[in-house]
Amino acid sequence: MKQAYCSTLPFWHKLSENAQDRFCANLKPQKYHRGERINGGISCKGVIFIVSGCLRVYMLSESGRDITLFRLYQGDVCMLSASCVLPQITFDVFVDAEEDCDCYVIPGAVFAEIADRDMNLKMFAYETALTRFSEVMWVVQQIHFMKVDRRLAVFLWDEMMRTGNELIPLTQEQIAKYMSSAREVVSRMLKYFASEKIVKIFRKGVMVIDKKRLKELALAE
Amino acid sequence: MKQAYCSTLPFWHKLSENAQDRFCANLKPQKYHRGERINGGISCKGVIFIVSGCLRVYMLSESGRDITLFRLYQGDVCMLSASCVLPQITFDVFVDAEEDCDCYVIPGAVFAEIADRDMNLKMFAYETALTRFSEVMWVVQQIHFMKVDRRLAVFLWDEMMRTGNELIPLTQEQIAKYMSSAREVVSRMLKYFASEKIVKIFRKGVMVIDKKRLKELALAE
Incomplete structure (x- = not known):
């Protein structure tokens, strides 16, 4: 073996x-x-x-x-x-x-x-x-420097509050546009969130599965 | 040539x-x-x-x-x-x-x-x-993560205010002890400050040469 x-x-x-x-x-x-x-x-x-x-x-x-x-x-x-x-x-x-x-x-x-x-x-x-x-x-630049994690968390949290639904039916392209960020950046950060079990990624949307951590990220200074 | x-x-x-x-x-x-x-x-x-x-x-x-x-x-x-x-x-x-x-x-x-x-x-x-x-x-860990830069800046700023003198007559060993940090960490960070022209390092002390940036660092969140 x-x-x-x-x-x-x-x-x-x-x-x-x-x-x-x-x-x-x-x-x-x-x-x-x-x-x-x-x-x-x-x-x-x-x-x-x-x-x-x-x-x-x-x-x-x-x-x-x-x-x-x-x-x-x-x-x-x-x-x-x-x-x-x-x-x-x-x-x-x-x-x-x-x-x-x-x-x-x-x-x-x-x-x-x-x-x-x-x-x-x-x-x-x-x-x-x-x-x-x-x-x-990449992690250093996005998370500790450009704060994309926080911006994405704020966006997802706001969407969830606005619609009252954990499922956010937006493509990564659309999320990037709303956040004035690059699709590739949003896509990698969503994958990072998914690996941290904060969200699940579907073909046509994102499901928030750990609201507590998402909120912590959104409120982080 | x-x-x-x-x-x-x-x-x-x-x-x-x-x-x-x-x-x-x-x-x-x-x-x-x-x-x-x-x-x-x-x-x-x-x-x-x-x-x-x-x-x-x-x-x-x-x-x-x-x-x-x-x-x-x-x-x-x-x-x-x-x-x-x-x-x-x-x-x-x-x-x-x-x-x-x-x-x-x-x-x-x-x-x-x-x-x-x-x-x-x-x-x-x-x-x-x-x-x-x-x-x-090293830079990532110290500066963006452990915030040693801020702690050192706060320490130097406070010393300067306390004594009314830009020359801080303490060895790196002593500074490390006051900050509850390791001498090697303080030594590398002082070198970093020196390369950024915030301080000058002497054999038996440190001279603050850019008070404005030191204060900014000390106040950074």
């Missing part, structure tokens, strides 16, 4: 046979339970390959407030839980299991050692980390 | 002769004037090598507010001004010349083409971009 899983990894057939053996021998199956803290503070849990379930990667403030940076699902790789692997990464993130998860984990030190001798593995690590950089920048 | 400069680049001696020739032939000297906008919106200016001067890399909000992500000086390379080079980078940043600058610039497309055939150049691009990821995360 482990051998079969290894051979599905995107970099697998680019590794030397030696590197393949060492990699697969050190990859350990691991179950995480819903709600479990997997990585936090200055720990270096290792590189996590997700077979099923969902991991949430987030930052935590001194006051305990958290912000979701991104979620990882089946087939994704959690690279930032191994800040020891990439010397350029000098920050730490928190990682929780949002659902029960089946994963494979390889210790950071072993991954780093193989990657040092095999450029293809290193390249994979860099590319994965850089993709997350882009996701994080 | 250009040839001499090329040979000082950190990845130079790892490139094939072919790649060296193509790289150096496409590297163009470029002067930027203080205050000039070099990169903005969805442009891909190319990869910029800084010979002298200072570039400021920042995000701009819809309302025109900006936040400095980092500054680049002599010997640094601006990779994020070439989002076309790294397909994983899907965001754009603004880049201004903060002082008159002498630079070398290589078009993104040429850089990408050479990097595609030469892993060492690609590796350099990835490593440079990931280093910036860490700097950006």
Whole structure:
């Protein structure tokens, strides 16, 4: 089973046979339970390959407030839980299991050692980390900077109050127009709201499913 | 001169002769004037090598507010001004010349083409971009999330008011203790304030040089 899983990894057939053996021998199956803290503070849990379930990667403030940076699902790789692997990464993130998860984990030190001798593995690590950089920048720009989350929350809340209905029968195009924002921005933010289980997205509208959090967002300063 | 400069680049001696020739032939000297906008919106200016001067890399909000992500000086390379080079980078940043600058610039497309055939150049691009990821995360965490900037500004402002003196004769260790924060956090934030010309740092204290901005920071919500 482990051998079969290894051979599905995107970099697998680019590794030397030696590197393949060492990699697969050190990859350990691991179950995480819903709600479990997997990585936090200055720990270096290792590189996590997700077979099923969902991991949430987030930052935590001194006051305990958290912000979701991104979620990882089946087939994704959690690279930032191994800040020891990439010397350029000098920050730490928190990682929780949002659902029960089946994963494979390889210790950071072993991954780093193989990657040092095999450029293809290193390249994979860099590319994965850089993709997350882009996701994080998007969250930062939209949520902490442009406040699109608040504007969208205010809009949805007002619509719900106005019509007395949790179902808001507007397309993303229409919502963007009402908010004087770009459709793509609204679309990504709605997906973010959906992943946070604040709304459900339908083909022709949006359903508010967590009124409490929507209101909190709308009232946030 | 250009040839001499090329040979000082950190990845130079790892490139094939072919790649060296193509790289150096496409590297163009470029002067930027203080205050000039070099990169903005969805442009891909190319990869910029800084010979002298200072570039400021920042995000701009819809309302025109900006936040400095980092500054680049002599010997640094601006990779994020070439989002076309790294397909994983899907965001754009603004880049201004903060002082008159002498630079070398290589078009993104040429850089990408050479990097595609030469892993060492690609590796350099990835490593440079990931280093910036860490700097950006630090700024995001401290400034937009943990509000250490505001706490430090409040502390410095109060000290200045209390003593009636712009010179605050406290070590960074002492300031950290008063603020119940870590010395390293205070030290990095003071450096950030210094780079924004809000304070000057001396061996045994801090001098406030821009009271207006310090007050704005202290009063920010």
